[in-house]
Amino acid sequence: MNGYNFAYLDEQTKRMIRRALLKAVAIPGYQVPFGGREMPMPYGWGTGGMQLTASILGSDDVLKVIDQGADDTTNAVSIRAFFQRVAGVETTTATTSASVIQTRHRIPEAALSHGQILVFQVPIPEPLRFIEPSEQETRLMHALEEYGVMHVKLYEDIARYGHIATTYAYPVKVDDRYVMDPSPIPKFDNPKLHMNEALMLFGAGREKRLYAIPPYTRVESLDFEDHPFEIQAWDECCALCGSETSYLDEVITDDAGNRMFVCSDTDYCMTRRGEVA
Amino acid sequence: MNRSVLPRPDLERPALLDVHNVSRLYGPDKGCQEINFRLHAGEVLGIVGESGSGKSTLLRVLAGLEAPDAGHVAYHSANDDTLDLYAISEARRRALLRLEWGLIHQNPRDGLRMGVSAGANIGERLMALGQRHYGQLRAAGQDWMGQVELDPGRIDDAPRTFSGGMQQRLQIARTLVTRPRLVFMDEPTGGLDVSVQARLLDMIRTLVRQLGLSVVLVTHDLAVARLLSHRLLVMRRSRVVEAGLTDQILDDPQHAYTQLLVSSVLTP
Ligand SMILES: Nc1ncnc2c1ncn2[C@@H]1O[C@H](COP(=O)(O)OP(=O)(O)OP(=O)(O)O)[C@@H](O)[C@H]1O
Ligand SMILES: [Mg+2]
Numbered sequence: 095m096n097g098y099n100f101a102y103l104d105e106q107t108k109r110m111i112r113r114a115l116l117k118a119v120a121i122p123g124y125q126v127p128f129g130g131r132e133m134p135m136p137y138g139w140g141t142g143g144m145q146l147t148a149s150i151l152g153s154d155d156v157l158k159v160i161d162q163g164a165d166d167t168t169n170a171v172s173i174r175a176f177f178q179r180v181a182g183v184e185t186t187t188a189t190t191s192a193s194v195i196q197t198r199h200r201i202p203e204a205a206l207s208h209g210q211i212l213v214f215q216v217p218i219p220e221p222l223r224f225i226e227p228s229e230q231e232t233r234l235m236h237a238l239e240e241y242g243v244m245h246v247k248l249y250e251d252i253a254r255y256g257h258i259a260t261t262y263a264y265p266v267k268v269d270d271r272y273v274m275d276p277s278p279i280p281k282f283d284n285p286k287l288h289m290n291e292a293l294m295l296f297g298a299g300r301e302k303r304l305y306a307i308p309p310y311t312r313v314e315s316l317d318f319e320d321h322p323f324e325i326q327a328w329d330e331c332c333a334l335c336g337s338e339t340s341y342l343d344e345v346i347t348d349d350a351g352n353r354m355f356v357c358s359d360t361d362y363c364m365t366r367r368g369e370v371a
Numbered sequence: 372m373n374r375s376v377l378p379r380p381d382l383e384r385p386a387l388l389d390v391h392n393v394s395r396l397y398g399p400d401k402g403c404q405e406i407n408f409r410l411h412a413g414e415v416l417g418i419v420g421e422s423g424s425g426k427s428t429l430l431r432v433l434a435g436l437e438a439p440d441a442g443h444v445a446y447h448s449a450n451d452d453t454l455d456l457y458a459i460s461e462a463r464r465r466a467l468l469r470l471e472w473g474l475i476h477q478n479p480r481d482g483l484r485m486g487v488s489a490g491a492n493i494g495e496r497l498m499a500l501g502q503r504h505y506g507q508l509r510a511a512g513q514d515w516m517g518q519v520e521l522d523p524g525r526i527d528d529a530p531r532t533f534s535g536g537m538q539q540r541l542q543i544a545r546t547l548v549t550r551p552r553l554v555f556m557d558e559p560t561g562g563l564d565v566s567v568q569a570r571l572l573d574m575i576r577t578l579v580r581q582l583g584l585s586v587v588l589v590t591h592d593l594a595v596a597r598l599l600s601h602r603l604l605v606m607r608r609s610r611v612v613e614a615g616l617t618d619q620i621l622d623d624p625q626h627a628y629t630q631l632l633v634s635s636v637l638t639p
């Protein structure tokens with residue numbers, strides 16, 4: 095097919111990545127190194143996620159790709175078109191019909207179900223990197239559960255801003271063991287990581303690391319007793335569908351600077367409006 | 372200042388550290404070799420000697436940071452186990468350093484996190500121990516800043532806005548906040564102005580007494596050793612040439628090298 099192997103990557107690379115994925119699933123939240131391959135796109139385009147998607151995709155799969163919460167951004171459209179071309183798989187924008195969802199910044203609002211797989215594109219997989227530049231040292235810190243510094247960062251937030259100011263890539267502890275960076279999702283989505291029915295896979299292309307949260311895994315956002323973890327909230331509801339529970343983006347509607355709040359998850363918003371494509 | 376107010380070490384309880392024939396050599400007579408001693412609970416042991424005599428090397432071996440080529444170090448832990456320091460896992464050793472011990476570096480920058488506030492520096496070890504109450508962490512930070520004579524109102528300031536002497540106080544607060552059973556200090560007053568040194572020494576002395584700390588103190592400054600330690604090891608070219616009670620050694624040195632050391636420093 096077009097001279098490409100199914101889903102672009104050669105079978106040996108896919109097997110290698112699948113073996114790494116099995117290890118990641120067996121040790122929730124643990125970063126597994128893998129021999130990443132070059133993809134025909136630059137790193138910022140989510141090559142880590144794409145290699146994982148390519149490795150798990152079968153011909154029966156139905157693929158959805160979102161960037162922020164939208165199916166129609168350039169990035170989402172081109173990744174979807176890529177897999178349509180090199181794997182011939184069916185694609186969809188409907189969260190509930192997808193078997194594999196590749197994402198960059200969001201977890202869909204619709205509840206995921208058992209059997210679905212969410213693939214995250216991760217820019218910086220190491221949650222300890224901000225304090226410790228050495229890879230050898232951070233691996234040792236994970237091995238020894240030396241996680242005091244994660245709370246140092248949250249302490250510093252509260253001291254400076256009066257509250258925990260971290261709003262995305264908010265660190266979590268997975269299955270009471272590994273501290274993990276959930277990729278640049280808003281902290282609004284953190285509670286969806288906890289006991290989710292779907293399998294969640296994370297791939298970082300540049301750093302060649304992957305990790306996983308298996309279905310029904312406990313995932314806890316780090317916090318203090320007297321400054322508990324909280325998600326973002328809005329006074330407005332979605333201007334298009336009226337949702338009061340979804341993650342909202344502020345959009346400017348005209349040159350006069352008028353603005354409104356709308357769901358970041360376009361499929362969720364359209365479904366509520368009865369406009370499913 | 373009166374030395375006699377240092378509390379007596381506790382000779383009844385088992386020794387905290389038992390050091391048997393420890394050697395760590397980088398070259399002939401460079402490092403430390405054939406070191407034997409015992410550190411009792413509540414005791415301050417000074418290690419003195421000229422530059423390059425091996426004091427810091429020995430301290431690193433004792434603190435679990437550098438494996439000896441020969442010999443072993445036994446540590447009697449808080450839960451009453453006797454641990455062979457280099458037979459246990461690195462994980463266990465690092466946990467000791469984090470949970471039961473403290474390490475005070477000569478250069479406060481090596482012991483502080485320069486990128487976060489004074490309060491975060493003091494709170495870090497408490498957080499590593501599982502303290503998850505911001506208000507209590509802050510209260511502990513302010514309390515300890517007071518104890519080391521820093522203005523608690525500066526709890527949110529970055530260490531780099533503090534003078535060298537203040538940074539050293541902050542490092543001490545950050546280390547002692549968890550009440551370590553055993554503290555290692557390498558030239559804690561080195562690199563500071565003489566006037567700043569005197570006050571800092573006085574403060575260390577007060578804290579050691581109040582908290583009943585057990586300390587291994589490396590210094591090339593005999594005046595510092597005299598002020599703080601019960602007992603001394605005198606090192607020269609990687610070996611201990613003389614050991615004994617501080618007063619005995621400084622007032623009546625037996626080894627020719629110690630005599631030289633004492634006379635060159637203490638005679639007016
Ligand atoms: N990592 C190392 N590699 C090679 N040689 C070393 C190393 N560390 C120390 N040495 C050498 O071992 C000897 C003892 O050094 P050490 O730092 O223990 O002395 P010291 O008594 O602490 O000296 P100072 O008072 O100057 O701090 C010196 O000759 C030093 O050059
Ligand atoms: Mg030294």
Ligand SMILES: [Zn+2]
Pocket residue numbers: 332333334335336337340356357362363364366
């Ligand atoms: Zn909406």
